[in-house]
Each structure stands twice: as structure tokens, then as C-alpha cells.
Amino acid sequence: MPLYVYEAMEPERSCEKCRRGFEIPQKLSEPKLDHCPYCKSPVIRVIQAPGLTHSQTDLHYRAKRAGFHTLKKVDNGTFEKLY
Ligand SMILES: [Zn+2]
Known part of the structure; x- marks a missing residue:
């Protein structure tokens, strides 16, 4: 089963x-989450490159957070689904 990564839209x-x-x-057939199962706030699915180690993943999160506004603009389809 594929592993998906989600991250808060409003940290x-x-x-x-x-x-x-x-x-x-x-x-693959399951719909993607739009809310955190723990706190119910909106989350966005992070597209993750395969084969990253855990520490590299961590860096990836930080880099993505820094460029979050760019992501919102680029990944418009995903963003719209959250509303
Ligand atoms: Zn949460």
C-alpha cells in the first residue's frame, strides 16, 4: 500500500x-484526506519523492514549508479541494 504524507495547511x-x-x-482507490485525523484541521497531501531517508524527508518538510505559498499556487487542484 502506498504511503502518503500529509501536512497542516495552517500550522x-x-x-x-x-x-x-x-x-x-x-x-490508490481511497480518497485523499483533507483533514487531520488527530485534530481535524485542514491538511494538504505532500507529493514525496520515493527513496528518501527519514532525515532527508525531514529536510523536505522544512523546505516545503518555506515555499508553501509557491506550492499553493502551483498545486492549485489540490488546494482547491480543501475548501
Ligand atoms: Zn493535526
């Missing part, structure tokens, strides 16, 4: 799990 209103990003196994 200041989110729990620690989604603020940092969490992984969840989902079937």
Missing part, C-alpha cells in the same frame, strides 16, 4: 503531528 492551528507532517498508508 498555527494544528496539532504537533500534522504540523510536522505525518505518513499514512492508503490504497
Whole structure:
């Protein structure tokens, strides 16, 4: 089963799990989450390159957070689904 990574859209209103990003196994046929299962705040699915080690993943999260506004603009389809 593929492992998907989700991250808080509004980190200041989110729990620690989604603020940092969490992984969840989902079937391809399952709809993607739009809310954190822990705190119910909106989350966005992070497209993750395969084969990253854990520490590289961590860096990836930080880099993505820094460029979050760019991501929102580029990944418009995903962003719109959250509303
Ligand atoms: Zn949460």
C-alpha cells in the first residue's frame, strides 16, 4: 500500500503531528484526506519523492514549508479541494 504524507495547511492551528507532517498508508482507490485525523484541521497531501531517508524527508518538510505559498499556487487542484 502506498504511503502518503500529509501536512497542516495552517500550522498555527494544528496539532504537533500534522504540523510536522505525518505518513499514512492508503490504497490508490481511497480518497485523499483533507483533514487531520488527530485534530481535524485542514491538511494538504505532500507529493514525496520515493527513496528518501527519514532525515532527508525531514529536510523536505522544512523546505516545503518555506515555499508553501509557491506550492499553493502551483498545486492549485489540490488546494482547491480543501475548501
Ligand atoms: Zn493535526
